[in-house]
Amino acid sequence: MPDLGPLWLSLALASVTTVILLFIGTPLAWWLSGTQSRLRPAIEAVTALPLVLPPTVLGFYILIALGPTSPIGGFWLKVTGEALTFSFSGLVIASVVYSLPFMVQPLQNAFSAVGRGPVEAAATLRANPLDAFFYVVVPLSARGFVTAAVLTFAHTIGEFGVVLMVGGNIPGETRVISIAIYEHVETLKYSEAHILSVGLIAFAFAVLLLVYSIRRGNGINV
Amino acid sequence: MSELPSTILSVAVQVAYPNFRLDVNLNESLDGTVGLFGPSGSGKSTLLRVIAGLEPLALGTIGFGDERWQDSAVQRNVPPHHRPVGYVFQRARLFPHLSVEGNLEFAHSRGSRASDIDAKEEVIVAMNLGSLLSRDVDGLSGGETQRVALARTLVSGPKILLLDEPLAALDVRAKNDIFPYLEALPARFGIPSLFVSHSVHEMVRLAEKVIALDEGRVTAVGGASEILGGALYAGHALPFEPVSILNVTVSGHLPDLRLTQVLFGDQQLTVPEMSTVVKGDQARLSVSAADIVIATSYPENLSVRNVLFGTVGQIIEMPGSAFAMVTVDVGGTPLKARITREAVKDLGLERGGPAYALIKTAIFDHRG
Numbered sequence: 059m060p061d062l063g064p065l066w067l068s069l070a071l072a073s074v075t076t077v078i079l080l081f082i083g084t085p086l087a088w089w090l091s092g093t094q095s096r097l098r099p100a101i102e103a104v105t106a107l108p109l110v111l112p113p114t115v116l117g118f119y120i121l122i123a124l125g126p127t128s129p130i131g132g133f134w135l136k137v138t139g140e141a142l143t144f145s146f147s148g149l150v151i152a153s154v155v156y157s158l159p160f161m162v163q164p165l166q167n168a169f170s171a172v173g174r175g176p177v178e179a180a181a182t183l184r185a186n187p188l189d190a191f192f193y194v195v196v197p198l199s200a201r202g203f204v205t206a207a208v209l210t211f212a213h214t215i216g217e218f219g220v221v222l223m224v225g226g227n228i229p230g231e232t233r234v235i236s237i238a239i240y241e242h243v244e245t246l247k248y249s250e251a252h253i254l255s256v257g258l259i260a261f262a263f264a265v266l267l268l269v270y271s272i273r274r275g276n277g278i279n280v
Numbered sequence: 281m282s283e284l285p286s287t288i289l290s291v292a293v294q295v296a297y298p299n300f301r302l303d304v305n306l307n308e309s310l311d312g313t314v315g316l317f318g319p320s321g322s323g324k325s326t327l328l329r330v331i332a333g334l335e336p337l338a339l340g341t342i343g344f345g346d347e348r349w350q351d352s353a354v355q356r357n358v359p360p361h362h363r364p365v366g367y368v369f370q371r372a373r374l375f376p377h378l379s380v381e382g383n384l385e386f387a388h389s390r391g392s393r394a395s396d397i398d399a400k401e402e403v404i405v406a407m408n409l410g411s412l413l414s415r416d417v418d419g420l421s422g423g424e425t426q427r428v429a430l431a432r433t434l435v436s437g438p439k440i441l442l443l444d445e446p447l448a449a450l451d452v453r454a455k456n457d458i459f460p461y462l463e464a465l466p467a468r469f470g471i472p473s474l475f476v477s478h479s480v481h482e483m484v485r486l487a488e489k490v491i492a493l494d495e496g497r498v499t500a501v502g503g504a505s506e507i508l509g510g511a512l513y514a515g516h517a518l519p520f521e522p523v524s525i526l527n528v529t530v531s532g533h534l535p536d537l538r539l540t541q542v543l544f545g546d547q548q549l550t551v552p553e554m555s556t557v558v559k560g561d562q563a564r565l566s567v568s569a570a571d572i573v574i575a576t577s578y579p580e581n582l583s584v585r586n587v588l589f590g591t592v593g594q595i596i597e598m599p600g601s602a603f604a605m606v607t608v609d610v611g612g613t614p615l616k617a618r619i620t621r622e623a624v625k626d627l628g629l630e631r632g633g634p635a636y637a638l639i640k641t642a643i644f645d646h647r648g
Contacts, residue, residue: 175373178334181360182367183436184390190361193386197377 063230064238065254071146071234072214075153076161079210080203082154083161088191090162091169106163108156113219120152121224144226149234152224153214160209168202169195201272212265216258286345287311287472289440293330293340293350302326302338302496308489310440310472313465315487315504317477319520323496324476325370328442331474332367333360344440364392366438366471370445372429374417381413383432391436400435406468407431407461423454427461434469441465441473447482460556462486480508480523484566508566509616522605524572524615526565530557539641545611550585551644565644572617573638574606576627586639588615592629597621608637 086105090098108116124131124142134142142148172195180190196203218236225232227241235254242251291306302323308314316324330338333349342350349358374383384400393399404410407427412420420428426446433441446462447455463486465473475486483490483504490507492500500507505525528542528549538553542563549565557563579587593607593614604621606629607614615637629635 175369175371176375178360179367179369179373179375180386181334182332182365183387183432184361184392185386186359186361189390194375194377198375200377 061229061238064233064235065257067146067230067233068215068235071149071153072211074150075157075214076207076211078150078154079157079161080207083158083165083206083210087162087165088169088195091166092174106159109159113156113217114223116156117152117220117223120155120220124148124151124224143224144228144232146225146231149221149225149232152220153217156217156220157210157213160213161206164202164206164209165199168199168205171202172198204272205269208265208269212262216262285439287440288343288345289331289474290341290343291327291331293338293342295326295330295335295338297337300326300496302330304330304493304496304498306491306498306501308491308501310474312488313462313473313475313486315475315477315483315490316493317480317483317487317490317507318493318499320478322493324478324493325444326496327493328367328444328474328476331440332365332442333358333363334367364437364439365442366433366436366440367442368426368429368433368444368446370448372425372446374420374425374428374432376417378417379413380409380415380417380420380428383417383428384409384413384435387432387436391438393435393437396437399437403431403434406464407434421454422450423457426450426454426458430458430461434471438471441471443473443475445476445478447477447479459485463556478520480520480568481566483508484523484525484564509614521568521570521618522616523566523568524613526567526613526615528563528565530554530559530561530563532559544588545613547588547610549588549639550641552641567615567639567643569605569616569618571639571643572608572615574608574617574619574623574627574629575636575638576629576634578636579638582638583640584638585641588637588639590615590635590637592631592633592635595624595629595631597624606635608635610637 090102121143122128126132126135126141126143131142134140134147140147142151176194176198177190180194181187185193216236218240221232221234221237222240227233227237235258239251239254239258242248242254287310289306289308289310291304293302293304295302300321300323304323304327316327318324326335329335331342338350339352340350341348341352348356349363350356375386378386384404388394388400404413407430409428409431412424412428417425417428430446443462447458450458465471477483487504490502490504491498492507508523509525526544526549528544530540531543531548532541533539533553534541535553539550540552540554540557542549542551542565551565554563573584588608588610590608590610593609595604595606597604602620602622603618604624606617606619606624608617617637
């Protein structure tokens with residue numbers, strides 16, 4: 059039986075990333091779904107970048123951005139006394155960037171499907187914008203939220219390149235399941251690699267089955 | 281001085297869109313239901329949306345009673361949820377994740393009468409929704425959906441109702457279903473309302489005062505008879521078929537035949553049964569100019585039931601068309617008939633000559 063530490067670490071990373079992205083992605087997706095701003099295409103393109111860039115490119119720049127000599131990494135080091143690179147916190151930041159489109163796109167599609175009609179109706183019934191959002195838009199987009207959260211979670215579980223670049227392979231800190239599989243293969247421990255890999259395949263299939271059963275049309279598109 | 285709050289709506293707004301411009305100046309007292317009438321694309325719905333605060337590009341001033349909702353000169357723009365308007369959309373826009381009761385409660389708990397538990401109950405009774413409360417809104421018929429939408433708006437306690445073609449998406453039966461509720465609104469709830477429609481006959485039934493809109497501008501404001509009869513359009517082509525409005529008194533019902541008899545002046549008309557009126561009641565009927573036949577002698581062996589005697593008034597040939605507009609004065613009311621210029625000639629119609637105006641009973645049936 060392989061060490062299950064990487065599994066728990068992956069689950070923790072995916073959970074934290076999904077929660078953070080719910081807070082970041084929801085307002086971003088809402089803004090994108092309703093704005094007439096000329097900036098919209100540019101913001102949409104930036105949001106979708108992680109879908110098309112090689113993880114090494116992303117990982118490389120995140121690594122630089124989080125390094126102790128960069129403003130972000132330096133600030134973090136000063137405040138917490140720890141480096142962001144090769145740490146769990148650094149992995150969370152990298153995952154938030156990497157998984158952003160998996161949260162934003164399904165939400166944006168869901169919000170667009172709801173449209174402005176119900177929001178206008180709510181406004182004429184004295185609901186302020188926040189009230190209308192939480193009591194009308196969110197319930198009407200519930201499936202979009204489930205799809206977005208599940209895809210974000212699953213995608214974070216499966217990431218490899220960015221994690222390797224930013225986090226390395228520190229047991230209990232950055233050695234997530236995909237890294238563990240990689241190392242098992244490198245060290246020719248095929249049976250342990252099998253166990254983790256088959257587990258991930260089953261997990262991924264279950265997740266996609268769930269997403270497709272919920273509804274078509276709220277998924278990812280590049 | 282009246283004790284009632286002022287219902288003067290004053291609007292001076294411009295909105296410029298890439299392919300449409302709304303430029304409206306209005307200062308009208310809204311008593312009961314006022315119609316906002318005009319062809320499709322004339323800006324009726326846009327004007328309602330501007331009043332409700334749903335069009336962020338609108339510039340100018342909007343005030344209702346003693347409240348000022350917008351004054352662009354001083355950057356004042358009250359957001360929609362702080363304007364006491366009740367908006368009924370063409371497609372009801374009920375919240376599909378809530379039941380009928382949930383929709384009503386959403387409005388009631390946020391509205392100006394949130395503490396008044398009876399307010400909601402009163403609306404439920406008035407709109408006859410008791411049996412629908414627990415239903416999903418997805419399962420409602422078209423007429424039921426609009427009834428719920430109307431009720432939802434009413435329980436929010438608006439000071440002004442904006443009815444944006446609430447009947448347009450409905451079939452004839454559903455329209456007839458909901459009409460009595462709309463007709464009863466002013467008397468029952470006393471809320472002034474602006475009713476948008478491009479249907480002349482809906483206007484006649486619901487509105488006494490009409491604001492006519494065309495290409496984003498107010499073209500006329502006046503009584504329903506004047507505007508819808510086309511009198512205020514003298515000199516230009518009408519964007520709609522003019523109607524004549526007949527103020528009649530109910531004289532009796534013929535239940536076996538499902539007919540109602542009414543008196544127009546001293547002449548009798550027979551119309552399809554009007555179940556909501558009793559003998560002695562006043563009612564308004566409207567007849568399109570295309571639906572009136574003119575005869576110079578009393579017709580025999582015809583199925584038409586309503587034959588009104590009068591004298592020929594104006595004969596206006598419509599340039600560039602086959603038609604002429606002929607009025608027949610019946611007891612002081614000019615009935616407009618659109619007939620061919622050829623017919624005018626064949627019949628030898630002349631001003632002051634005797635004429636009969638023939639109106640089929642069926643044209644009064646199922647419309648609104």
